Amino acid sequence: MAQYGFYFDSSRCTGCKTCEMACKDYKNLDSSIAFRKVYDYEGGSFTDTDGTLTHNVFSYHVSQACNHCDSPACLAVCPAGAVFKDDDSGLVYIDAKVCSGQKVCIDACPYGVPLYDSTVAKGVKCDGCRDRNAQGLKPICVDACPLRALDFGEIEELRSKYGDNASIAPLPDPSKTQPNLTVKMAAAAKPSEDTTGFIANPLEVS
Ligand code: SF4
Numbered sequence: 001m002a003q004y005g006f007y008f009d010s011s012r013c014t015g016c017k018t019c020e021m022a023c024k025d026y027k028n029l030d031s032s033i034a035f036r037k038v039y040d041y042e043g044g045s046f047t048d049t050d051g052t053l054t055h056n057v058f059s060y061h062v063s064q065a066c067n068h069c070d071s072p073a074c075l076a077v078c079p080a081g082a083v084f085k086d087d088d089s090g091l092v093y094i095d096a097k098v099c100s101g102q103k104v105c106i107d108a109c110p111y112g113v114p115l116y117d118s119t120v121a122k123g124v125k126c127d128g129c130r131d132r133n134a135q136g137l138k139p140i141c142v143d144a145c146p147l148r149a150l151d152f153g154e155i156e157e158l159r160s161k162y163g164d165n166a167s168i169a170p171l172p173d174p175s176k177t178q179p180n181l182t183v184k185m186a187a188a189a190k191p192s193e194d195t196t197g198f199i200a201n202p203l204e205v206s
Pocket residue numbers: 065066067068069071072073074075092108109110111112113114125177179
């Protein structure tokens with residue numbers, strides 16, 4: 001089985017959210033639902049030393065969708081058996097015909113990926129654009145990014161091309177679910193366990 005995943009380059013990302021909007025358009029999502037989210041992560045302070053200001057402030061962005069994990073917490077807890085990991089691509093998806101809308105996956109995912117769509121009373125989330133993948137195309141978010149900060153493909157190829165790191169704040173410790181994600185760190189970026197920064201756009205990513 002191939003295992004597909006995402007690459008994200010935080011040194012390129014400007015936080016423009018074109019990826020998020022392209023996904024919302026392609027998937028025809030309600031205004032309250034985004035399968036891809038872009039975190040603004042900031043921190044640091046100024047210090048007055050003898051009238052001279054020094055600082056250690058930082059700011060960067062993290063664009064995140066489902067990571068199609070090797071140990072998907074969403075799949076493990078679903079009481080209806082509605083979450084599947086595709087045999088051919090390793091992409092994790094919710095079968096709407098089976099989902100009973102119990103929201104258990106929403107609480108289980110450490111990345112906050114599944115959402116509840118009240119218009120259909122179902123859990124919903126990124127499926128890695130399985131339809132496009134079957135046609136040999138990359139997900140719409142990847143093709144839309146004007147900075148080429150996203151890539152998608154077989155995860156071992158991505159890791160060999162870009163390196164193997166999924167630890168970046170504010171995303172959680174990757175050991176929890178083994179995400180199929182690899183990230184290039186911006187110069188200012190912090191690892192997952194960082195406690196010096198904060199999410200500066202909480203309403204946009206909740
Ligand atoms: S990121 Fe969350 S929703 Fe996606 S496969 Fe992993 S646990 Fe499931």
